[in-house]
Amino acid sequence: MIESGDRVPLLDVEHLTMRFGGLVAVNDLAFQASDREITAIIGPNGAGKTTVFNCLTGFYKPTVGRLTLRRDGTEFYLEQMDGFRIAREAGVARTFQNIRLFPRMSVLENLMVAQHNTLMRASGFSLAGLLGLPRYTRAEREALDLARFWLDRVNLTDRADWDAGNLPYGAQRRLEIARAMCTRPVLLCLDEPAAGLNARESYELNELLIDIRDRIGIGVLLIEHDMSVVMQISDHVIVLDYGRKISDGDPETVRNDPAVIRAYLGTEEEEELPEEVAEDLPPEMVRALRSFEDRPHEEDGH
Amino acid sequence: MEYFLQQLINGLTLGAIYGLIAIGYTMVYGIIGMINFAHGEIYMIGAFISFIAFLVLGAIGVTWVPLALAIVLVVAMLFTSVYGWTVERLAYRPLRGSFRLAPLISAIGMSIFLQNYVQLLQGARVKPLQPIVTGGFVIMEGGGFSVYLSYLQIIIIVVTTVLMAMFWAILSRTSFGRAQRACQQDRTMAGLVGVNVDRTISLTFVAGAALAAVAGLMVTLHYGVIDFFIGFLAGLKAFTAAVLGGIGSLPGAMLGGVLIGLIEAFWSAYFDVEYKDVAAFGILILVLVFKPTGLLGRPEIEKV
Numbered sequence: 001m002i003e004s005g006d007r008v009p010l011l012d013v014e015h016l017t018m019r020f021g022g023l024v025a026v027n028d029l030a031f032q033a034s035d036r037e038i039t040a041i042i043g044p045n046g047a048g049k050t051t052v053f054n055c056l057t058g059f060y061k062p063t064v065g066r067l068t069l070r071r072d073g074t075e076f077y078l079e080q081m082d083g084f085r086i087a088r089e090a091g092v093a094r095t096f097q098n099i100r101l102f103p104r105m106s107v108l109e110n111l112m113v114a115q116h117n118t119l120m121r122a123s124g125f126s127l128a129g130l131l132g133l134p135r136y137t138r139a140e141r142e143a144l145d146l147a148r149f150w151l152d153r154v155n156l157t158d159r160a161d162w163d164a165g166n167l168p169y170g171a172q173r174r175l176e177i178a179r180a181m182c183t184r185p186v187l188l189c190l191d192e193p194a195a196g197l198n199a200r201e202s203y204e205l206n207e208l209l210i211d212i213r214d215r216i217g218i219g220v221l222l223i224e225h226d227m228s229v230v231m232q233i234s235d236h237v238i239v240l241d242y243g244r245k246i247s248d249g250d251p252e253t254v255r256n257d258p259a260v261i262r263a264y265l266g267t268e269e270e271e272e273l274p275e276e277v278a279e280d281l282p283p284e285m286v287r288a289l290r291s292f293e294d295r296p297h298e299e300d301g302h
Numbered sequence: 303m304e305y306f307l308q309q310l311i312n313g314l315t316l317g318a319i320y321g322l323i324a325i326g327y328t329m330v331y332g333i334i335g336m337i338n339f340a341h342g343e344i345y346m347i348g349a350f351i352s353f354i355a356f357l358v359l360g361a362i363g364v365t366w367v368p369l370a371l372a373i374v375l376v377v378a379m380l381f382t383s384v385y386g387w388t389v390e391r392l393a394y395r396p397l398r399g400s401f402r403l404a405p406l407i408s409a410i411g412m413s414i415f416l417q418n419y420v421q422l423l424q425g426a427r428v429k430p431l432q433p434i435v436t437g438g439f440v441i442m443e444g445g446g447f448s449v450y451l452s453y454l455q456i457i458i459i460v461v462t463t464v465l466m467a468m469f470w471a472i473l474s475r476t477s478f479g480r481a482q483r484a485c486q487q488d489r490t491m492a493g494l495v496g497v498n499v500d501r502t503i504s505l506t507f508v509a510g511a512a513l514a515a516v517a518g519l520m521v522t523l524h525y526g527v528i529d530f531f532i533g534f535l536a537g538l539k540a541f542t543a544a545v546l547g548g549i550g551s552l553p554g555a556m557l558g559g560v561l562i563g564l565i566e567a568f569w570s571a572y573f574d575v576e577y578k579d580v581a582a583f584g585i586l587i588l589v590l591v592f593k594p595t596g597l598l599g600r601p602e603i604e605k606v
Binding site: 057059082083084087088093094096100101102103104105109112113114116117119120140179180182183 | 477478480481483484487488490491492493494495496497498499600
């Protein structure tokens, strides 16, 4: 278990439960994430990882649970907030498994729209913007500066005027992260950012995330299937299975945790032929099946 | 030739008005994917507010025409915007996230409600207004026919062009415009980067209503008569214009409006005036058959 010492965690998730009718997608989950750390959430498909993200970003109202985010000494209870307030007030930004840029806006505009709040406040709801008042032009210039900084950081400066939808896949992924960063978040939630990237792009992504952690100093929450990414860059790994947390710790601890190995590789289930089925089958077949079961196989000692 | 030119002027005037209303349809469709069938009524209310404002100004003695026009323009845009905002707030926002047809039915209900509301408050009789802007000049003469351009037609075309240009500038240049386009492309994602989607939708209705109010004012001036039912056909024509141009597309709405206006004017001039609506809607059908996305519409490409 990682304890962040005396530091107050950036995000504190307690008793998070999300039910959809009879399905319990997330069950009494508790974990913490800190700033200046990359926290990875891993687990088999359907373990409830994306559901956790959806609760954090206001897509779902959790059935039960408290999600506390601390920003500048203020506590925000995310489970009570609307999506856009979570983004603008609490400072949680997110990317999606399937890329969701604004495809028919330019690359630069994608980054500018992410700074809508700051600009809207400065522009007096666009009126000052139309008249070109100094207060607004200054805010617009600052927004442009931030956008250019991230364009440069993700190597898209020369394609700033392209429609975002026309960028190649890897560039779209990078732009999505840049856009999330332009909302000036304190917590960046990335849903499988390495999916579909080639080895080089994946390496660049690692560099980018480490840079965000170390230089910008915010917390990064990461859902990822690519174990090389998870093991290389995360400071803290949380493993989910069937909506429950089965392991929590640094990458090394988690990698060797038997519970994790079981969840990923599976256990030998009860495979004996039930009596009531055997009754309906011809005796030769029952014999054949039973002999198959008795074959020695590797047990993982559960 | 002179006759043709005259019809061109008339058609452009009419088209400018349709274009203004069509923008409201196309913007709302773009952002929430519904047809705001109450938009024609918003235009009708704009006409009534203009009418009342003219009477009030006349009563308190504001008779200098440019001033009166400016005041009425502002008043009509302001009050009609409030109607547009209220309609969205009461009839559509509570149904957001409901099934697709719900807001559509609600819009039809709102349309009937607003018609009856105006009919009850203002009476069913046609309201005449004495001409406010009169005069004009002959720009060409020949063949026993003179091409006449009235001052009012100039005003309509100039005001419409200026407003459309302003609106276009707001959408493409300002932060609100960016947010509006972002909401059109992906509302959830816009919310996630911190755009207040509900407010952006409200402002879209407000903008649409303000433009419809201008159309209402122009019609009041142009025809000099209004009644509670004018919103129906004008709304339908403007909707046709929006679809013709490609619904969801702003330049499409303007182009569609002008085309519908021209078709009507030319049909009335060269063929049977009784059938001008048939012509306008007939052309709509032809365009939809051969180019279902409208003239400037963007085809929906489903990625597989």
